[in-house]
Amino acid sequence: MLQPTAIVLQGAFLLVLFLFVAWVVRSTLRDLRRPDEQRAAGPPPADATGIHSAVTAGAAPSGPGDPRLVVERAPGHTPGMEYEVAGGAVLGRGEQAEIRLDDPFASSAHARLVLQGGRVVLEDLGSTNGTFLNEEAVSGPQPLHQGDRVRIGDSEFLFVDS
Amino acid sequence: MSARNRELLGLLPASLLIVAGFGAVFLQEQTQLDNLSLTYGAVFLGLCFAAHLIIRVRLPDADPYLLPIVAVLASIGLVVIYRLNETLARDQAQWFVIGLIAFAATIIFLRDYRVLERYRYLIAAGSLVLLLLPRIPGVGQQANGAYLGISLGPVSFQPAEFAKIGIIIFLASYLRDTRALLVSRKRFGITLPRLKHIGPLLLVWGLAMLMLVFIRDLGSSLMFFGGFLAMLYVATDRLIFPVVGFGLFGIGAWFFASTVGHVGDRVSAWQHPFDPKLYEQIGGSYQIAQSLFAQADGGVWGQGFGQALVSVGDSPILPAAQTDLIYAVIVNELGLIGGIALLLIYVLLIERGFRIAVLARDSFSKLLATGLTTVVALQVFVIVGGVTKVIPLTGVTLPFVSYGGSSIVANFVIVALLLLISDRARREARR
Numbered sequence: 034m035l036q037p038t039a040i041v042l043q044g045a046f047l048l049v050l051f052l053f054v055a056w057v058v059r060s061t062l063r064d065l066r067r068p069d070e071q072r073a074a075g076p077p078p079a080d081a082t083g084i085h086s087a088v089t090a091g092a093a094p095s096g097p098g099d100p101r102l103v104v105e106r107a108p109g110h111t112p113g114m115e116y117e118v119a120g121g122a123v124l125g126r127g128e129q130a131e132i133r134l135d136d137p138f139a140s141s142a143h144a145r146l147v148l149q150g151g152r153v154v155l156e157d158l159g160s161t162n163g164t165f166l167n168e169e170a171v172s173g174p175q176p177l178h179q180g181d182r183v184r185i186g187d188s189e190f191l192f193v194d195s
Numbered sequence: 196m197s198a199r200n201r202e203l204l205g206l207l208p209a210s211l212l213i214v215a216g217f218g219a220v221f222l223q224e225q226t227q228l229d230n231l232s233l234t235y236g237a238v239f240l241g242l243c244f245a246a247h248l249i250i251r252v253r254l255p256d257a258d259p260y261l262l263p264i265v266a267v268l269a270s271i272g273l274v275v276i277y278r279l280n281e282t283l284a285r286d287q288a289q290w291f292v293i294g295l296i297a298f299a300a301t302i303i304f305l306r307d308y309r310v311l312e313r314y315r316y317l318i319a320a321g322s323l324v325l326l327l328l329p330r331i332p333g334v335g336q337q338a339n340g341a342y343l344g345i346s347l348g349p350v351s352f353q354p355a356e357f358a359k360i361g362i363i364i365f366l367a368s369y370l371r372d373t374r375a376l377l378v379s380r381k382r383f384g385i386t387l388p389r390l391k392h393i394g395p396l397l398l399v400w401g402l403a404m405l406m407l408v409f410i411r412d413l414g415s416s417l418m419f420f421g422g423f424l425a426m427l428y429v430a431t432d433r434l435i436f437p438v439v440g441f442g443l444f445g446i447g448a449w450f451f452a453s454t455v456g457h458v459g460d461r462v463s464a465w466q467h468p469f470d471p472k473l474y475e476q477i478g479g480s481y482q483i484a485q486s487l488f489a490q491a492d493g494g495v496w497g498q499g500f501g502q503a504l505v506s507v508g509d510s511p512i513l514p515a516a517q518t519d520l521i522y523a524v525i526v527n528e529l530g531l532i533g534g535i536a537l538l539l540i541y542v543l544l545i546e547r548g549f550r551i552a553v554l555a556r557d558s559f560s561k562l563l564a565t566g567l568t569t570v571v572a573l574q575v576f577v578i579v580g581g582v583t584k585v586i587p588l589t590g591v592t593l594p595f596v597s598y599g600g601s602s603i604v605a606n607f608v609i610v611a612l613l614l615l616i617s618d619r620a621r622r623e624a625r626r
Contacts, residue, residue, distance in 0.1 A: 042219035043500055046212060046274075048538040052266055053208040055542045060201070061550075148527065160326055173372045193524050 100194050102132065102146075104129045107188035109135030115193075121147045123158070124185060137185025138162045140172075144171070153177045153192070162186055198259040198621075199251045205263025206247060209270045210240040212537035216274030218260035223501030224278075226357045235277075238288070239270060242295055249299050254618035256625065258551055261617070264544045265595055265610055269603075271537065272596035275525055278501055279517050283598050290600040294607035301611035308615045312559060315368040322361030322402060355415050356605035357469070359570055360612075366426050367562035374558070413448075413458060414577040414589035418570055420444055425569040426562050429552075465587035486523040486582045489513055490534075497530030517598040519590045523582050537596070538579065545572045551613055554620040560607075564616045567609045 102122075104114040116122065122131035127141030132145065140160040147154050156163040158172045164171045165184040177183075181192040212234040243266045250257055269291060275285035305311070311318065328345045344353050370377075396464050396490040424440040452462045463478035464473055468487065474477040489503060489512075505516045513520050548568025555561045571594050579598075581588035592602035 036222045039219045039222040039500060042215045042222065043497075043529070047213040047217065047532060047536065049208050049211045049215065050267070050271075050533070050540070053205075053263070054536065054543065056205070056208075057264065060260070061543075061546065064550075134284045169371075169559075174376065175372075176375045 044148050051093065097116070097181075102183065102190040103193055105182070105189040105191050107136065107190070109133070110188070114192075119148065120147065120148045125158075125160075134185060134188050136186040136188045139188065144183075146177070148194060149174070150174075155183060160185070198257070199247075199255060199448055200322050202242075202259040202262055204248055205260060206240065206243045206266055209243060209263060209266035210236050212267060212270040213239045213274065216270065218276060219468075219500040220274065220278045223499070235273070235288075237342070239266075239273065239291075239379055242291065246295055246298060249302055250614060252615050256347050256621040257491060257614040257618040258547055258621070259617075260543070260547050261610055261614060264547065265607075267540055268537075268544070268595035271525070272521070272593075272598075274500075275521060275596070276517050279505060279524065283517055286600075287598050287603070290603045293600070294603040297604045298607040298611045300610050302615065307612075307617065308563075308612060309559060310311060311364050312368040312371075312376065315365045317367035318361045322358040322365070324359070325358040345616055352601040352602075353599070355412065356601040357608075359415070359419060359422070360567070360605060360608060363422060363426075363566035363570060364563065366423060367566055368454050370426055370430040371558045377427075377431050385473075411462065411589065413451075414574075414581070414587065414591035417444075417577055417589075418573045419589070421573045422566050422570040426566045427566045427583065429560070432564055452618040461587045461589065465584065468584065482520065483511055483582070483584060483588045486520050487584060487587075489520070489523045489527040490583070493534075495531045496530050497526070497533055499527055503527040515590065518592060519578065519597075521597050522579050522580055525596075538575075541572075541575045541594075545575075548572075548613055551617040551620065554624060556620060557622050560616045561590045567613060571606070571609060595625055 046108070053100050054149045077098065100118050102118055104110040104112050104116075106112055113145040114134050123145045124130060124132045124134060124139070124143050124144055125143040126134050126136065126139040130142060138161075140158070140162070143160040144155060144157050147156065154174045154176050155166060157170060157171045162185075165182075166175050166177075167182050168184070177192045177194070179194040183190045183192060215233050223349055243262070246262055273284060273287060273291070276287050305567060331345075420440070427436045427440070428434070451458045453459060457476045460478060464483055467473055468480040468484040470480065472551055474484055492498065503516075504512050505524070513523060514526050522534070522537070525537060529536075545568055548564060548571065552561050552564035552568065555564055574594055576592055577589060578585065578591050578593050580586040592599045594606045595600065
């Protein structure tokens with residue numbers, strides 16, 4: 034036997050549930066229409082190794098036309114300078130490095146670029162301060178894509194592939 | 196209105212639910228309104244408020260809807276468990292406090308959750324050990340043919356609940372490093388990753404599958420594998436991985452259904468729940484058939500709180516009503532409309548989780564949020580699908596609603612991790 038008060042309370046229970054759902058849905062829809070929080074930060078670089086784009090870019094291995102590292106900012110380098118990296122290169126502070134870094138944060142052999150299956154791959158050579166690909170620390174080989182940013186200490190390079 | 200004030204406002208519905216729910220149950224059971232109902236509401240509100248304060252201090256930019264959604268789910272769970280058994284409700288409330296402590300500890304001690312990446316192999320190994328524990332004689336317990344729980348003295352818990360978090364963390368970290376390599380090689384027009392790169396993934400997956408065959412829990416294996424595929428898909432943007440993965444899972448499931456007796460019984464109970472022979476058989480289709488009867492009996496508006504026939508004397512009408520069949524009890528008492536409300540709230544929870552993954556800026560956070568959300572989503576699917584005869588019934592808990600300590604604590608840790616990711620993502624986005 035149901036008590037009338039119990040029925041009222043149960044109705045209130047369901048009403049609160051649905052009002053809650055409506056409240057969250059309404060706020061969510063408003064967020065979607067006005068996605069300030071996303072737009073404000075700007076999208077990640079169009080072709081770079083972001084979570085989706087990188088992989089899509091990798092879908093068509095057209096073969097590197099003319100892979101280069103462009104200096105963005107680096108002690109001892111003029112911004113805009115380009116290094117050919119089709120044949121691979123070692124980046125570091127040491128004498129043997131193809132791309133010399135005049136950077137106190139760089140190890141003598143810091144990172145290297147190698148051509149693997151028609152694709153330039155960036156690898157950290159156990160450096161002290163780490164190598165960053167689009168501001169994420171590199172651990173293990175990472176294939177590079179057009180527009181990727183490679184940072185070692187205060188030196189930053191842009192990878193160009195065409 | 197700021198995010199934190201919105202979160203505070205969102206806790207109001209949860210406390211109203213507790214008061215209305217407990218009030219209705221009291222009225223039905225004792226035909227008089229007791230002050231205890233209001234006390235329960237106040238204590239619950241206090242706990243939610245404590246969680247809110249922790250978030251306000253430590254994670255000011257975190258998603259404002261996650262905690263209210265969890266609070267609403269937990270309050271529905273407490274009301275229904277209280278209605279089933281007063282002692283269990285008190286236990287559950289205690290587990291809720293412990294869950295909250297785990298939640299606070301995760302937020303306070305894991306300020307930068309990315310340190311987890313450093314210990315990924317340790318975490319993976321630890322999770323595999325946790326999965327294996329229930330099979331060790333002495334600590335393991337068998338229930339309905341599955342080895343799920345372990346008991347250490349007076350406490351018993353289900354290690355798989357915690358292992359799932361560890362495995363998701365490992366997969367997120369591993370896929371972050373290798374995702375580009377997984378798709379970098381193409382042969383004959385299809386993506387064929389080198390064995391070197393996919394090997395460790397296959398190894399962990401194979402071990403997890405093997406152990407699940409050992410501990411014989413189908414629900415968990417679907418959760419793990421589904422989470423794995425979702426993360427692989429998000430990491431690589433290749434539809435081929437989930438397609439092949441589900442194919443393999445289908446073959447594996449068919450194989451086990453026809454060879455492992457315990458699994459085969461579940462499948463035939465699912466296909467013919469009303470077969471008199473299976474219905475009478477011990478471990479047969481009694482549970483699923485009773486679940487369907489209970490839900491049909493609920494109708495659109497439900498029978499009302501306290502009306503579900505859970506047991507007659509000592510023989511259960513709804514076996515495992517407080518865990519596996521809690522969804523059936525809710526639909527019986529609150530009707531289709533109550534079931535829909537509950538599922539909508541889960542949809543919102545999952546939407547918030549995926550939104551956190553979308554907002555996150557670095558791949559590890561994205562993959563971690565995706566994996567954690569997918570596992571919760573699949574857990575809801577496995578149990579609600581089970582009791583509604585969409586898939587064979589296997590015993591997993593309904594997150595935050597079912598009775599069960601490990602489940603509550605593990606899910607609170609998942610929510611804490613999602614809030615940590617969300618706080619970082621939204622703070623970086625605002626800058």
